[in-house]
Amino acid sequence: MAIIETRSLTKTFGKIQAVRGIDLNIEKGEIFGLLGPNGAGKTTTIGMLCTIVRPTSGQGIIAGFDIARHPTQVRRKVGIVFQDPTLDTILTGRENLQLHARLYGIPASVRNLWIEEMLELVDLRERADDLTKTYSGGMRRRLELARGLLHRPAVLFLDEPTLGLDPQTRARTWEYIRTMAKREETTVVLTTHYMEEAQNICNRVGIIDAGRIIALDTPENMIDTMGGDIVTIQAPKPPLNQIRSLPYVSAMKTSGDTIEITMKSAHLHLAELLSMIPEVISVETRKPTLSDVFIKLTGHDIRDDAAENSESWVETIARYRQRGK
Ligand SMILES: Nc1ncnc2c1ncn2[C@@H]1O[C@H](COP(=O)(O)OP(=O)(O)OP(=O)(O)O)[C@@H](O)[C@H]1O
Ligand SMILES: [Mg+2]
Structure with a gap:
C-alpha cells in the first residue's frame, strides 16, 4: 500500500x-521529487500533506491517516524542512534539537541518544554547542535536516533543501539525504529547482505546472521520451528540410546560426549528418536531461523562473561584479 495517497487534492486562495x-x-522508501517553476504549487502541496495548509477539496492519506480528519496523527508521522530557514539562531545546534525533541514528545530516555546520532549523521558534532547564528548556510541546512528527521518520521518533506547553497555543499547535502533515507527507511518527498540533481537522487519525479501534475515517471523513462541524443551544430547554412527528413532525427530547433537536433544513436549517424552540412563551425553532442524534458513539456526553462529565487547573495554579487568588468 502506498504511504502517501492523494485524490484530486485541491487548494484555492481566493481567486488563485x-x-x-x-x-x-x-x-x-521512495525518494520522490516534485519539480516545477515558481508558483507551480509545490509548497502548497507539501503544506497540505503536512497539515499546515487546509485543502479546499480532495483527499490525502499519509501512513493510513487522513490529512483533514486526523491531522494530529499525520503530524506525528511526518517531518519537514521548510523552504525558508526556521532555526532559532539564538540557540546552539544541540539546543535546537532538544527543543524539537520536547515539542515532538521524544521520550527523555532516548532523547540525548537520538540527538547525538543525528548530529553525527550530519557531521555537526564538533559545532553542536555553538550558536547557530555562527553557522554557515550549509551547516544550518544540515541542522534543519537533522531536526526534520529527529523524531524518526515515516515521511520527510524537504522543500528546496539545497536552495542557495554552493554546488559542493549541495552535493554533500544530497548525500546526507540519501544516507538518511536509506538508514531510517524514510520516504522522502522533495522539491528542487536543480533538475540534474533531482535526476540523480529521485526514484520518481512529478512535474508540476500551474497546479497540475503534467508528467510523472522515473527520471530515466522521462528522459527516454526525448527521443535520443541532443546534437547542437553551429553552421550558417544547414539544409533544414533534408535534415528533418532523416529517419533518425526526431526533433529539430533552430536559433540564429545554431541548430539543435534530437536524434537516435548520435554515435552511429553523426558522421553522415555532418557530411550534409556545409561550413560547420562547432558540434556538441550530449544526453538529454530532466531540464530538456521540462522545457519540452512546459515550453520554458525552470531556471528562467528560478533565477531570482535560487541565487544566493554571494552568487548575485559575483554576477554583478562580473558584469562590471
Ligand atoms: N497563503 C497564501 N495566500 C495566497 N496565495 C498563496 C498563498 N500561498 C501560496 N499562494 C499562491 O499559490 C500559488 C502557488 O504557490 P506555491 O508557494 O505553492 O508555489 P511553489 O511551487 O512552491 O513556488 P516556488 O518555487 O516559488 O517556491 C502561487 O500563485 C502563490 O502566490
Ligand atoms: Mg515553494
Whole structure:
C-alpha cells in the first residue's frame, strides 16, 4: 500500500488556484521529487500533506491517516524542512534539537541518544554547542535536516533543501539525504529547482505546472521520451528540410546560426549528418536531461523562473561584479 495517497487534492486562495486536483501514489522508501517553476504549487502541496495548509477539496492519506480528519496523527508521522530557514539562531545546534525533541514528545530516555546520532549523521558534532547564528548556510541546512528527521518520521518533506547553497555543499547535502533515507527507511518527498540533481537522487519525479501534475515517471523513462541524443551544430547554412527528413532525427530547433537536433544513436549517424552540412563551425553532442524534458513539456526553462529565487547573495554579487568588468 502506498504511504502517501492523494485524490484530486485541491487548494484555492481566493481567486488563485494554487493546486488543481493532484493524484499521487508514493510508495514507502521512495525518494520522490516534485519539480516545477515558481508558483507551480509545490509548497502548497507539501503544506497540505503536512497539515499546515487546509485543502479546499480532495483527499490525502499519509501512513493510513487522513490529512483533514486526523491531522494530529499525520503530524506525528511526518517531518519537514521548510523552504525558508526556521532555526532559532539564538540557540546552539544541540539546543535546537532538544527543543524539537520536547515539542515532538521524544521520550527523555532516548532523547540525548537520538540527538547525538543525528548530529553525527550530519557531521555537526564538533559545532553542536555553538550558536547557530555562527553557522554557515550549509551547516544550518544540515541542522534543519537533522531536526526534520529527529523524531524518526515515516515521511520527510524537504522543500528546496539545497536552495542557495554552493554546488559542493549541495552535493554533500544530497548525500546526507540519501544516507538518511536509506538508514531510517524514510520516504522522502522533495522539491528542487536543480533538475540534474533531482535526476540523480529521485526514484520518481512529478512535474508540476500551474497546479497540475503534467508528467510523472522515473527520471530515466522521462528522459527516454526525448527521443535520443541532443546534437547542437553551429553552421550558417544547414539544409533544414533534408535534415528533418532523416529517419533518425526526431526533433529539430533552430536559433540564429545554431541548430539543435534530437536524434537516435548520435554515435552511429553523426558522421553522415555532418557530411550534409556545409561550413560547420562547432558540434556538441550530449544526453538529454530532466531540464530538456521540462522545457519540452512546459515550453520554458525552470531556471528562467528560478533565477531570482535560487541565487544566493554571494552568487548575485559575483554576477554583478562580473558584469562590471
Ligand atoms: N497563503 C497564501 N495566500 C495566497 N496565495 C498563496 C498563498 N500561498 C501560496 N499562494 C499562491 O499559490 C500559488 C502557488 O504557490 P506555491 O508557494 O505553492 O508555489 P511553489 O511551487 O512552491 O513556488 P516556488 O518555487 O516559488 O517556491 C502561487 O500563485 C502563490 O502566490
Ligand atoms: Mg515553494
